[in-house]
Amino acid sequence: MKKRFDIEINHDWCKACYICVKVCPRSVFDIAEKESHRGFKEVTPARIDDCIGCLMCENLCPDFAIEVEEIENAVEQN
Amino acid sequence: MKTYMEWIRTEFFPTAFCPGCGHGIILRAIAKACDELELDRDNVVFVSGIGCSGWIPSPYIKADSIHTTHGRAIAFATGVKLARPDFTVIVVGGDGDLASIGGNHLIHAARRNIDITCIMADNNNYGMTGGQYSPTTPKGSKTSTSRKGLSEAPFDVAKLVKSAGASFVARYTVAHFPQLVNSIKKAISTEGFSFVQAISTCPTHFGRRNVTQDPYEFIDYLKRNSVNIKNITSSAESMGKIIIGEF
Secondary structure (H helix, E strand, O other), rough: OEEEEEEEOOOOOOOOHHHHHHHOOOOOOOEEEEOOOOOOOEEEEEOOHHHHOOHHHHHHHHOOEEEEEEEOOOOHOO | OHHHHEEEHHHOOOOOOOOOOHHHHHHHHHHHHHHOOOOOOOHHEEEEEEOHHHHHOOOOOOOEEEEEOOOOHHHHHHHHHOOOOOOEEEEEEEEEHHHOOOOOHHHHHHHHHOOOOOEEEEOOEEEOOOOOOOOOOOOOOOOOOOOOOOOOOOHHHHHHHHHHOEEEEEEEOOOOHHHHHHHHHHHHHHHOOOEEEEEEOOHHHHHHOOOOOOOOOOOHHHHOOOEEHOOOOOOOOOOOOOOEEEE
């Protein structure tokens, strides 16, 4: 059974250092063309299904802007 | 929300650190260690000095904190511990704060083996004032006060504190997050003076002039350029590398 994860990004706290984009072993994140309301190019979890929940992005985010949570009972939801 | 977020004062976010600064990772490691040890927030006191590192506990950690004068964090922490020996006292300082201006406080606290935990957020330069060289800047580094490369050798602060008599000494980089959390947990649990040197990234000053301005490349550089003390068989292996592990 494949575990599924939910990735939440707080754009009020993100400073667009893009550590998360480059550290992710499964390339889950994309840098959007759109600028956030603070003038940064937003990070989006574009390939969220590829996430393996290693928490590298969450642990190395210096601004506490990423939160990865496991979705419980993911199989029933689908 | 993760449980360690209870240790963070999120009302002051976003943080004052530069984009990609490793001090935010050290902040998370401290919060996670305190949460996993299930410390009582009313019985923990954080003491910090001046500099980028001073911002880690004050205001971002939700516990009592003292933001003291430059370099004197350990002196204030000694006073807190004397007045309330039942409290867990944690000092967070930088390389310029603890090793240069407060260098004597550091070695004498280690000599007296006072029961405080000292976490040194080492970004290899004075980040807040414009990137001047500090006692831990590696030889040959370009900083704003050593334009042609630093001609002096740095302190090996972990070995200095160990030889001064500290109970527990460890050094990890922000690239080794789980190990950093575990060593902070061990440091808080150990009786006597315990010291964790957390090598941080400074993409704005040190990185821009010496390594890279890219925050991730800097973290990757720390990971590639460090060697665990357990895996060293000859001195040639550790030449020019960051030696990590428990000393």
